[in-house]
Amino acid sequence: TKRYRIALVPGDGIGREVLPPACAVLDAVGARHGIGFDYDPFDWSCERYAAEGAMMPADGLDRIRHHDAILLGAVGWPGTPDHVSLWGLLIPVRRRFRQYVNLRPIRILDGVPGPLANAPDVDFVVVRENVEGEYSEVGGRLNRGFPDEMAIQEAVFTRPGVERVLEYAFTLAGRRGKDLVSATKSNGIVHTMPFWDELVAERATRHPGVAWRQEHIDALVAKIVLDPGRFDVIVASNLFGDILSDLAAAVAGGIGIAPAANLNPERDFPSMFEPVHGSAPDIAGQGVANPLGAIWCASMMLDHLGHPEAAAEVYGSFTHVLATTPVRTRDLGGTASTKEFTDLVLDAI
Amino acid sequence: TKRYRIALVPGDGIGREVLPPACAVLDAVGARHGIGFDYDPFDWSCERYAAEGAMMPADGLDRIRHHDAILLGAVGWPGTPDHVSLWGLLIPVRRRFRQYVNLRPIRILDGVPGPLANAPDVDFVVVRENVEGEYSEVGGRLNRGFPDEMAIQEAVFTRPGVERVLEYAFTLAGRRGKDLVSATKSNGIVHTMPFWDELVAERATRHPGVAWRQEHIDALVAKIVLDPGRFDVIVASNLFGDILSDLAAAVAGGIGIAPAANLNPERDFPSMFEPVHGSAPDIAGQGVANPLGAIWCASMMLDHLGHPEAAAEVYGSFTHVLATTPVRTRDLGGTASTKEFTDLVLDAI
Ligand SMILES: CC(C)[C@H](C(=O)O)[C@@H](O)C(=O)O
Ligand SMILES: CC(C)[C@H](C(=O)O)[C@@H](O)C(=O)O
Numbered sequence: 001t002k003r004y005r006i007a008l009v010p011g012d013g014i015g016r017e018v019l020p021p022a023c024a025v026l027d028a029v030g031a032r033h034g035i036g037f038d039y040d041p042f043d044w045s046c047e048r049y050a051a052e053g054a055m056m057p058a059d060g061l062d063r064i065r066h067h068d069a070i071l072l073g074a075v076g077w078p079g080t081p082d083h084v085s086l087w088g089l090l091i092p093v094r095r096r097f098r099q100y101v102n103l104r105p106i107r108i109l110d111g112v113p114g115p116l117a118n119a120p121d122v123d124f125v126v127v128r129e130n131v132e133g134e135y136s137e138v139g140g141r142l143n144r145g146f147p148d149e150m151a152i153q154e155a156v157f158t159r160p161g162v163e164r165v166l167e168y169a170f171t172l173a174g175r176r177g178k179d180l181v182s183a184t185k186s187n188g189i190v191h192t193m194p195f196w197d198e199l200v201a202e203r204a205t206r207h208p209g210v211a212w213r214q215e216h217i218d219a220l221v222a223k224i225v226l227d228p229g230r231f232d233v234i235v236a237s238n239l240f241g242d243i244l245s246d247l248a249a250a251v252a253g254g255i256g257i258a259p260a261a262n263l264n265p266e267r268d269f270p271s272m273f274e275p276v277h278g279s280a281p282d283i284a285g286q287g288v289a290n291p292l293g294a295i296w297c298a299s300m301m302l303d304h305l306g307h308p309e310a311a312a313e314v315y316g317s318f319t320h321v322l323a324t325t326p327v328r329t330r331d332l333g334g335t336a337s338t339k340e341f342t343d344l345v346l347d348a349i
Numbered sequence: 350t351k352r353y354r355i356a357l358v359p360g361d362g363i364g365r366e367v368l369p370p371a372c373a374v375l376d377a378v379g380a381r382h383g384i385g386f387d388y389d390p391f392d393w394s395c396e397r398y399a400a401e402g403a404m405m406p407a408d409g410l411d412r413i414r415h416h417d418a419i420l421l422g423a424v425g426w427p428g429t430p431d432h433v434s435l436w437g438l439l440i441p442v443r444r445r446f447r448q449y450v451n452l453r454p455i456r457i458l459d460g461v462p463g464p465l466a467n468a469p470d471v472d473f474v475v476v477r478e479n480v481e482g483e484y485s486e487v488g489g490r491l492n493r494g495f496p497d498e499m500a501i502q503e504a505v506f507t508r509p510g511v512e513r514v515l516e517y518a519f520t521l522a523g524r525r526g527k528d529l530v531s532a533t534k535s536n537g538i539v540h541t542m543p544f545w546d547e548l549v550a551e552r553a554t555r556h557p558g559v560a561w562r563q564e565h566i567d568a569l570v571a572k573i574v575l576d577p578g579r580f581d582v583i584v585a586s587n588l589f590g591d592i593l594s595d596l597a598a599a600v601a602g603g604i605g606i607a608p609a610a611n612l613n614p615e616r617d618f619p620s621m622f623e624p625v626h627g628s629a630p631d632i633a634g635q636g637v638a639n640p641l642g643a644i645w646c647a648s649m650m651l652d653h654l655g656h657p658e659a660a661a662e663v664y665g666s667f668t669h670v671l672a673t674t675p676v677r678t679r680d681l682g683g684t685a686s687t688k689e690f691t692d693l694v695l696d697a698i
Contacts, residue, residue, distance in 0.1 A: 082536035082565075083543065091537075115575055117466040139503070139540040149508040151544035154488070159498040187431035188440075188591065191488040194432065195500035216431075218591045222599035225574060226464055242537065242567045243592060250571035 003036040004305060007064040007270065008071050011089075012045045013279025014289035015073020021291035021342035022071060022298040025314055028349045029302070033310045040067065046077035046085050055088035061096050064270060069301050072274035073294070078281055087137075090274075095131045097269035099262035100161065101168050102128035103300070104245035104276075106228075106252050111322035112332060114253030120229030122252050125176075127169040127233060128241025130262055132161045133192075135238045157192045157237070162199045168265055169235035170207040178232035180212040183220050183240045196237065217243070224248055249276060256331040259296035263304060271304055273297035283330070287337050290329040292318055295345060317348035352385040353654060356413040356619065357420050360438075361394045362628030363638035364422020370640035370691035371420060371647040374663055377698045378651070382659045389416065395426035395434050404437035410445050413619060418650050421623035422643070427630055436486075439623075444480045446618035448611035449510065450517050451477035452649070453594035453625075455577075455601050460671035461681060463602030469578030471601050474525075476518040476582060477590025479611055481510045482541075484587045506541045506586070511548045517614055518584035519556040527581035529561040532569050532589045545586065566592070573597055598625060605680040608645035612653065620653055622646035632679070636686050639678040641667055644694060666697035 008023070010016040026037050042064070044056035055075075057063070064070060070093065076085050093099070108114050108122040138154040173180040182200045186193035197214060204212050215223065217240050224231065224244070228251050236244050249258040258276040275293025283289060295318055303311035321327065321344045328334025329341055357372070359365040375386050391413070393405035404424075406412070413419060419442065425434050442448070457463050457471040487503040515531075522529040531549045535542035546563060553561050564572065566589050573580065573593070577600050585593050598607040607625040624642025632638060644667055652660035670676065670693045677683025678690055 076536075083539060086536045087539070113466075115465055115467070117462075117464060135537045135539075137539050141540060141544060147508060149544075151506045151541045153504040153506075153538055153541040155502040155504070157500045157502075159496060185588070185591075187425075187435045188484045188588070189502055190432065190436070190484075190486050191490060192500045192502040195490060195498075218595040221570065221592055221596040222604050225596065225599040226604070239534070239537070242534075243570055246567040247570040247574065247596070250574040255571050255575070 001034050001036045003038060004068040005038050005040065005066075006069055006071055007067040008039045008041045009044050010041070010073040011075045011279065012047065012077040013074055013281050013284035014277070015075070015279055017284070017287065017289045017338055018275060018291045018294035019071055019073045021338060021345075022294040024342060025295050025317075025345060025349065026298050026302070028346050029310050029313050032313075032349070033307060035307060035310060044089055045075070046080040049080055049084065049088065055085060061092065067270045068305060069270050070272040071294075071297065071301065072272055074275070074277065074279040076279045091135065093272055094262050097272070098131065098264045098266075099269070099271055100129065100131045100165055101261075101263040101265060102130035102241060102245070103261040103263055104128065104249070104258065105300075106245070106248040107254070108252045109254065109319055109322055112253045112257070114251060116225075116228070116251060120227075122228045124228075124231040124248070125172065125233050126241055126245040126248060127165065127172065127235045128245060129162065129165040129236070129238050130241075131238070133157055133238035155192050157195055159199065162196060163203065166200060166203040166235060169233055170203055170210050170212075173210045173212070173233040174207055176232055180210055180233045180235060181220070181231060182212065182214040183217050183234060183236035183244060184214045185217045185240075187216060200235075220244065221247055224251055228252070246276070256290055257292040257296065259293050259300055261297070261300045261304065271301075273301045287339065288330050289338050290331050291338050291342050295342075313349060318345050320348050321345055350383050350385045352387060353417040354387050354389065354415075355418055355420055356416040357388045357390045358393050359390070359422040360424045360628065361396065361426040362423055362630050362633035363626070364424070364628055366633070366636065366638045366687055367624060367640045367643035368420055368422045370687060370694075371643040373691060374644050374666075374694060374698065375647050375651070377695050378659050378662050381662070381698070382656060384656060384659065393438055394424070395429040398429055398433065398437065404434060410441065416619045417654060418619050419621040420643075420646065420650065421621055423624070423626065423628035425628045440484065442621055443611050446621070447480065447613045447615075448618070448620055449478065449480045449514055450610075450612040450614060451479040451590060451594070452610040452612055453477065453598070453607065454649075455594070455597040456603070457601045458603065458668055458671055461602045461606070463600060465574075465577070465600060469576075471577045473577070473580040473597070474521065474582050475590055475594040475597060476514065476521065476584045477594060478511065478514040478585065478587050479590075480587070482506055482587035504541050506544055508548065511545060512552060515549060515552040515584060518582055519552055519559050519561075522559045522561070522582040523556055525581055529559055529582045529584060530569070530580060531561065531563040532566050532583060532585035532593060533563045534566045534589075536565060549584075569593070570596055573600055577601070595625070605639055606641040606645065608642050608649055610646070610649045610653065620650075622650045636688065637679050638687050639680045640687050640691050644691075662698060666694050669697050670694055
């Protein structure tokens with residue numbers, strides 16, 4: 001049996017309710033494939049911040065440095081400023097572990113109706129740059145509180161930082177055999193987006209088999225709503241990717257069940273898998289959270305660890321439950337508990 | 350008769366085909382209200398750039414400085430890099446004339462189906478900051494062409510720049526009697542968005558009658574798709590407003606007919622009105638462009654010039670044509686020419 005050490009960071013709210021189902025699914029599918037998991041839980045969270053003044057210990061990242069992967073539930077809780085919880089945990093993990101690809105699969109699943117009147121087949125992937133760009137600590141504030149106060153935010157795009165995520169996206173598009181769209185805004189943003197465009201054009205020459213084009217972010221969000229079926233792989237900067245991936249998940253009806261993978265493709269560091277839904281304070285503690293996002297994350301983790309068949313089985317099991325039963329958690333209009341839904345997925349495996 | 354001097358900048362492609370209908374409508378409604386218009390045409394465009402190396406003459410802005418308003422058709426043409434055409438014309442006009450509010454009304458119109466399965470009543474306004482923020486010439490490029498190349502883009506938010514657009518948005522929300530949503534990303538963007546949030550909270554204390562909340566841009570784009578009926582006024586930075594207004598127009602089915610007003614609320618400088626659709630090279634010159642966006646712009650211009658009844662008549666005339674006839678231009682699935690549709694609107698006035 002091959003064994004993996006998984007760092008479990010349930011975090012806040014329903015993050016704590018959706019990771020146990022994901023682990024149960026991993027154990028079940030692992031048993032059929034000769035794979036085992038050892039889970040190390042870490043209590044890093046806004047609760048910890050309230051009690052100890054930090055989201056995680058000073059040496060937190062060292063403690064999970066050698067794990068094979070990280071499963072994160074959700075980070076954030078009313079009372080803790082967002083930038084504290086995010087820059088105190090999520091973002092440092094992404095950066096220190098060079099998880100420079102944020103991968104967001106977008107699919108309309110049978111049994112999960114989306115908001116569009118004419119929902120075509122939707123099956124695409126947003127590849128988001130995940131460690132640099134518009135999210136940065138560079139910049140600051142002048143003349144605080146005075147009439148001439150100002151704030152400056154620097155977006156920093158580096159050639160290696162952009163090239164590696166483009167390489168990932170072009171390779172993925174080549175493997176999927178379809179096309180690549182690069183999100184830009186080089187008509188409004190003067191320095192970084194023209195640079196991004198140049199690097200895309202450069203990189204394209206190494207992937208002559210991939211058809212690609214670029215779209216300005218404003219036109220692109222409109223097209224995702226009007227014709228989501230035409231996309232296959234979209235590559236975008238940190239901020240644009242953040243916006244596009246949530247928009248696309250909404251269009252696919254899956255904002256509450258979407259998974260995200262924060263990947264270090266070189267495997268020099270552990271990658272991190274987190275459902276997109278957040279901590280959902282309004283329903284936390286009631287046992288009604290939808291575990292699907294976390295279970296989908298488990299599938300992505302298996303794929304990343306080199307077990308595509310096991311990954312496909314997990315994906316197949318929850319899509320089967322959705323397509324063949326009316327059992328749904330509250331967010332999808334049903335009355336099932338987290339446990340009821342999870343049990344069906346486990347049965348399907 | 351009150352007379353207005355209007356600077357006409359048809360620009361490129363279908364920009365040239367949609368301004369004459371807008372002028373015809375203005376003349377017709379003006380005749381009924383004792384308002385007259387003198388139009389001064391300017392050939393500023395990508396064609397001019399190709400011929401003379403500049404989108405407009407060096408003293409271009411001085412030439413329209415004292416006009417009462419500017420009607421712009423569309424800017425952009427294949428072969429002219431976007432940043433040339435935009436930073437050579439559109440953006441300098443916005444900035445030099447302190448058109449710091451970009452106003453985008455979002456409505457689902459009777460007879461123009463949107464993409465959503467359950468289209469509720471949609472009637473909201475995006476108030477976009479229009480002259481500073483993420484669009485800036487500050488920043489640059491290091492080590493061009495080398496492996497350690499990088500590009501830096503500075504977003505600059507000033508207290509007066511943010512306060513004035515917030516004041517406009519809060520006042521508008523107060524007048525509409527509903528609520529205000531501020532778009533932010535203070536969980537990812539460290540310096541400018543927390544500053545924006547603080548200024549929103551400060552400004553709110555001067556408008557105690559306005560209910561307001563803030564939403565992160567990623568969550569907000571999802572909500573606009575899932576529940577557009579819940580919005581009334583959205584205020585956003587330059588980049589976020591650009592993204593939100595095109596997204597919202599798509600959700601409302603109106604990407605091809607949406608108008609935009611670039612306002613200098615103090616009226617120290619002329620304001621500019623431009624349909625959102627762009628120059629549409631694929632259909633330019635065929636007489637089939639949809640003039641609705643430009644006509645809706647004419648309505649917004651009348652309102653800005655202090656003629657709300659005339660503005661309402663224009664709005665009423667094209668919504669009446671849409672609601673009571675099947676006549677549509679090609680973009681809306683019909684076969685009518687620009688002229689056929691315009692004539693119906695003129696009849697309705
Ligand atoms: C063309 C472009 C620079 C412009 C913008 O982003 O401001 C356009 O999208 C708009 O919304 O008017
Ligand atoms: C919480 C926030 C900082 C984060 C981001 O924008 O990266 C989240 O939206 C995500 O997509 O993982």
